[in-house]
Amino acid sequence: MKTTITSEQAHYCEASARVLLGDGFFRVDSRPARDYGVILLRWLAQKRQGMPVAVLDGLAGCGIRSVRYGLEAGATELVVNDADPQRLALLDHNLAALSQCAGVHWQASSGTIQKLLASFVLQEKHFDLVDLDAFGAATDLLPSALGAVRLGGIFYLASSDGRSFTGHDRPAALRRLGAAVRAQPCSWELALRLQMGAVARAAWAMGHGVQPLLCFSEGRTFRSAVQLTRRPAAAEEALLGLQAYCHRCGNHWGTSLLAWKSLGICSNCGAEPVTSGPLWRGPLQNTTVLKAALELEQKAGLNSLSPPALKQLQRLINDGAEQPEAFALADLARQLRGDMPPLKDLLKALVAAGWQAAASGIQAMQFRTDAPWAEVLRLAR
Ligand SMILES: C[S@@+](CC[C@H](N)C(=O)[O-])C[C@H]1O[C@@H](n2cnc3c(N)ncnc32)[C@H](O)[C@@H]1O
Ligand SMILES: [Zn+2]
Incomplete structure (x- = not known):
């Protein structure tokens, strides 16, 4: 027709x-x-x-x-x-x-x-x-x-x-x-x-x-x-890697495939993570x-x-996403067994403690930081 x-x-x-x-x-x-x-x-x-x-x-x-x-x-x-x-x-x-x-x-x-x-x-x-x-x-x-x-x-x-x-x-x-x-x-x-x-x-x-x-x-x-x-x-290939996520406590971490031996267990709670990849970590x-x-x-x-x-x-x-892992506020709230902490306050506390921290540009209620997850949890508490 x-x-x-x-x-x-x-x-x-x-x-x-x-x-x-x-x-x-x-x-x-x-x-x-x-x-x-x-x-x-x-x-x-x-x-x-x-x-x-x-x-x-x-x-x-x-x-x-x-x-x-x-x-x-x-x-x-x-x-x-x-x-x-x-x-x-x-x-x-x-x-x-x-x-x-x-x-x-x-x-x-x-x-x-x-x-x-x-x-x-x-x-x-x-x-x-x-x-x-x-x-x-x-x-x-x-x-x-x-x-x-x-x-x-x-x-x-x-x-x-x-x-x-x-x-x-x-x-x-x-x-x-x-x-x-x-x-x-x-x-x-x-x-x-x-x-x-x-x-x-x-x-x-x-x-x-x-x-x-x-x-x-x-x-x-x-x-x-x-x-x-x-x-x-130079070293562009090092940006391909794997990402681990801990379902028990909400921690994320990862590695370049070039450096990969093992993703280990969660440094915060000791649980086995689930792994995704290969994916881009740049x-x-x-x-x-x-x-x-x-x-x-x-x-x-x-x-x-x-x-x-x-x-x-x-x-x-405002978020070039150079840090390859984002974290979810919802995971944090689950760990704190309470309401979601206001993102602005959490980012402020992380920066005041000397860490980098910024809201994710990709998805609302998520953030990036170079602080270990245990430190994020401690500050959020
Ligand atoms: C997401 S829509 C495109 C929307 C458009 N770019 C816009 O911004 O409004 C995808 C289009 O791909 C066409 N399409 C599906 N399979 C295709 C193929 N194998 N080759 C070319 N076009 C295809 C469909 O007819 C459809 O119009
Ligand atoms: Zn964990």
Whole structure:
């Protein structure tokens, strides 16, 4: 059945985009994910200093991201694809908005992303941004997707396979991530670190390296943006590791796989932990890049960041997640057999005692500290 597009249909507006949504999948509340793609591409386009900026929007839905990449972020060439053939007329309709921008070329298609990526590998075609807003876990696409990213370009990946990534379907996690995954309270952090670990391993296998730019979740979808580098940075491999969680007392700890002999027993209560990994133990955010992207956003005056996206970005800038373990206030409350202590007071007490401590930017009511868990418990008491 052919989709009929008429200009009388109701449009949806988001930042500079005014698009028809059609009948397929679209979430208004995924706007922060689209906003961040825009500000990261704008940051990269500025670094390319007038050179062409090519984007592959591989699972484009109605094409709203591509419209915004062209209107707000400086994309000059867009390949916009969605496997649903019903979407092609809609994509053509929505992308016509780009005809007002001189020098912006776009092409819509309705193939599978698997075929499209394979064709780019054969053509040796590279993009400044490869955006895969996938359903489920797209780990099968990692080698060909990274193969389509220009060195120094950005790979922006979404996975919505929460059950595997948070350890609620352990056999599926093993199949999709090649990792052991055990459910625990800091589940968004765990899922993002597993996803980053899978991306890093795929890049390393190709001889390249990765620099995480931005990782975040709202609990349903796990999103990571990384910059592909020619080679791994010094000791980048040491950032792949394992994480232990003590179900009895809420302690977390971990190790690099390079240093791994044993994760031992819990230093606080002596119980055996559960172990997850391999996962990424490096920073999850590049706060320098995020600050630069935010500055450019303020200069551009295009309102690409919605208020919730701005608020969340500020939280991520305040927590680069260099410390690979986060702790949950709920675990602390369980140990204290009482109410959750106010996070602000706990962080203040930890800092006053000479430890580093900050709220997690990834998930509310969680925090990072270099203090041993026994010390956190002592101070909270
Ligand atoms: C999460 S939605 C995309 C939403 C869109 N990026 C946005 O921001 O509104 C995922 C899209 O992938 C498409 N899709 C599913 N499997 C695909 C495949 N193998 N290749 C290409 N597109 C696919 C679906 O038709 C769907 O529109
Ligand atoms: Zn313990």
